[in-house]
Amino acid sequence: MTDLTTRYLGHSLANPLVVSSSPITRDLDLVRTAEDNGAAAFVMHSLFEEQIEAESLDLHHHLEAGTESYAEATTYLPDMRAYNTGPDGYLEQLRKVKAAVSVPVFASLNGTSVGGWVRYARLVQEAGADGVELNVYDIPTDPAATAQHIEDGLMDLVRAVRAEITVPLAVKLSPFYTAPVNLLARLHDAGAAAAVLFNRFYQPDLNIDDLDVVPHLKLSHSEELLTRLHWVGVAYGRVSLDLAVTGGVHTARDGIKCIMAGATGVMLTSALIRHGVGHLNQILTDLRRWMAEKEYTSVGQMRGALSLQKVPDPSAFERGNYMRVLRQGVGPSW
Ligand SMILES: Cc1cc2nc3c(=O)[nH]c(=O)nc-3n(C[C@H](O)[C@H](O)[C@H](O)COP(=O)(O)O)c2cc1C
Numbered sequence: 001m002t003d004l005t006t007r008y009l010g011h012s013l014a015n016p017l018v019v020s021s022s023p024i025t026r027d028l029d030l031v032r033t034a035e036d037n038g039a040a041a042f043v044m045h046s047l048f049e050e051q052i053e054a055e056s057l058d059l060h061h062h063l064e065a066g067t068e069s070y071a072e073a074t075t076y077l078p079d080m081r082a083y084n085t086g087p088d089g090y091l092e093q094l095r096k097v098k099a100a101v102s103v104p105v106f107a108s109l110n111g112t113s114v115g116g117w118v119r120y121a122r123l124v125q126e127a128g129a130d131g132v133e134l135n136v137y138d139i140p141t142d143p144a145a146t147a148q149h150i151e152d153g154l155m156d157l158v159r160a161v162r163a164e165i166t167v168p169l170a171v172k173l174s175p176f177y178t179a180p181v182n183l184l185a186r187l188h189d190a191g192a193a194a195a196v197l198f199n200r201f202y203q204p205d206l207n208i209d210d211l212d213v214v215p216h217l218k219l220s221h222s223e224e225l226l227t228r229l230h231w232v233g234v235a236y237g238r239v240s241l242d243l244a245v246t247g248g249v250h251t252a253r254d255g256i257k258c259i260m261a262g263a264t265g266v267m268l269t270s271a272l273i274r275h276g277v278g279h280l281n282q283i284l285t286d287l288r289r290w291m292a293e294k295e296y297t298s299v300g301q302m303r304g305a306l307s308l309q310k311v312p313d314p315s316a317f318e319r320g321n322y323m324r325v326l327r328q329g330v331g332p333s334w
Pocket of ligand 1: 020023044047110219
């Protein structure tokens with residue numbers, strides 16, 4: 001019998017496949033079908049700092065009519081009502097998702113700065129969240145903001161969220177940090193139990209005819225996995241965090257690579273949007289078959305086998321790989 005169990009974010013999961021934060025958790029039928037097909041945990045779609053703060057401002061505005069601050073603060077923000085139902089509706093949906101499934105459900109808070117909105121960490125815990133994923137999708141545009149300043153701010157935020165909750169905390173990061181492994185170690189010291197690598201960076205496209213900067217969302221492909229595999233492989237065994245991969249997991253082979261790099265959680269969204277949540281079942285079937293062929297009896301046996309710590313040639317993760325690739329030049333895969 002193949003043992004697919006793993007531990008992620010303080011919970012024992014039946015297998016490593018986690019439905020990552022996405023609109024899937026807005027639909028209870030989809031959530032139930034995903035669980036029936038093997039989803040071992042869910043991350044809720046995000047509740048955004050801006051939404052929480054806007055609602056507080058709205059209340060403030062009604063209490064103190066005449067202030068200009070509300071209009072100013074909300075002018076440039078998208079109306080998120082089509083994505084989630086605002087802070088109260090979010091808590092309600094979280095309760096419903098929790099009631100619909102028996103696997104862990106993690107809330108997702110999305111923000112970048114310490115503020116009153118952080119109290120929602122406690123509220124999502126009270127609503128039943130088994131953990132909190134904090135997505136710190138930040139776009140630093142101020143030339144005066146140093147890397148040190150930005151990372152210190154991140155640690156303050158993680159400590160502030162941590163102080164609100166007793167359930168475990170994960171931090172979902174972008175790949176753009178100067179010293180990612182140091183950052184991960186600091187996140188652990190600040191109270192995080194897991195890191196989710198990496199946010200996809202949704203760069204806007206430039207419309208040169210209308211002179212506009214336009215939002216741009218495309219589903220991922222497996223090639224995007226490589227950045228994640230690299231950094232999970234480098235961090236595995238060097239930081240005391242559970243590591244989850246998000247971005248580019250589409251097949252069982254992708255998932256196996258994540259585990260062999262060192263991940264305990266393997267997250268999916270694009271593949272489930274493209275093929276339906278039944279795709280989880282296919283991945284699990286293929287995973288079991290592959291493990292049986294290779295005579296692995298547990299995912300624990302596979303974990304980290306291709307990490308920097310374990311590979312016979314560590315230069316594959318370092319500058320040696322870069323030099324090797326350049327020397328090979330254009331190959332048959334072009
Ligand atoms: C339509 C859509 C909505 C998403 N919403 C969120 C969100 O609310 N919060 C979040 O942290 N990530 C969100 N994501 C990002 C996914 O959780 C995931 O990290 C990303 O899509 C990369 O994984 P994938 O390659 O499996 O799609 C969203 C992705 C998509 C496609």
